[in-house]
Amino acid sequence: MGRGASAYFGTMFDVGSQGRVTLGEYALVHGARIICDSTIEIHDYALISWNVLLMDNYRVPRDPDARRHLLERVPVLSDRRLDGNTEPAPIVIGRNAWVGFDVCVLPGVSVGEGSIVGARSVVIEEVPPFTVGAGNPARVIRTLQR
Numbered sequence: 434m435g436r437g438a439s440a441y442f443g444t445m446f447d448v449g450s451q452g453r454v455t456l457g458e459y460a461l462v463h464g465a466r467i468i469c470d471s472t473i474e475i476h477d478y479a480l481i482s483w484n485v486l487l488m489d490n491y492r493v494p495r496d497p498d499a500r501r502h503l504l505e506r507v508p509v510l511s512d513r514r515l516d517g518n519t520e521p522a523p524i525v526i527g528r529n530a531w532v533g534f535d536v537c538v539l540p541g542v543s544v545g546e547g548s549i550v551g552a553r554s555v556v557i558e559e560v561p562p563f564t565v566g567a568g569n570p571a572r573v574i575r576t577l578q579r
């Protein structure tokens with residue numbers, strides 16, 4: 434946590450043994466779910482609104498048999514952790530970016546410096562710096578002054 438960073442009540446950190454979440458200076462996270470097995474970087478002055486999901490790993494296999502076996506194992510694990518050995522991919526939320534409420538950011542995606550992600554968007558690819566991205570899937574709807 435950087436100087437002046439905040440993670441408000443309701444923010445959930447589900448961080449695996451190799452995971453690392455960083456909040457830059459004056460970054461503010463307001464009740465997000467953060468699921469991290471590699472790295473999730475939230476840079477300085479980034480604002481993450483209510484109920485956002487940042488997920489660097491799906492944790493669940495696509496193959497139905499493998500998924501069933503995973504679910505059978507969960508009840509006998511001491512931590513009951515759902516972990517299908519799937520590959521994580523880092524997430525970066527750039528400096529001064531603003532991620533609107535109910536947004537879902539998928540593995541391997543970055544939101545560029547100064548950008549805005551519209552409410553309820555699903556971010557499946559990079560939102561370039563100083564743009565507004567919105568929708569499902571999120572697309573650039575405008576560019577911003579630097």
Ligand SMILES: CC(C)(COP(=O)(O)OP(=O)(O)OC[C@H]1O[C@@H](n2cnc3c(N)ncnc32)[C@H](O)[C@@H]1OP(=O)(O)O)[C@@H](O)C(=O)NCCC(=O)NCCS
Pocket residue numbers: 482483532533534549550551552553554565566567568569574575
């Ligand atoms: C994205 C946002 C900032 C508006 O940006 P804007 O540049 O003023 O966009 P506009 O309202 O002019 O809309 C431009 C287009 O994007 C679409 N759009 C805007 N927000 C959208 C969203 N969240 N999801 C999908 N489409 C969206 C509009 O329908 C419009 O489409 P059209 O050109 O086909 O008519 C705003 O809609 C938003 O989602 N704000 C987030 C608010 C929030 O989360 N607040 C939490 C408090 S921290």
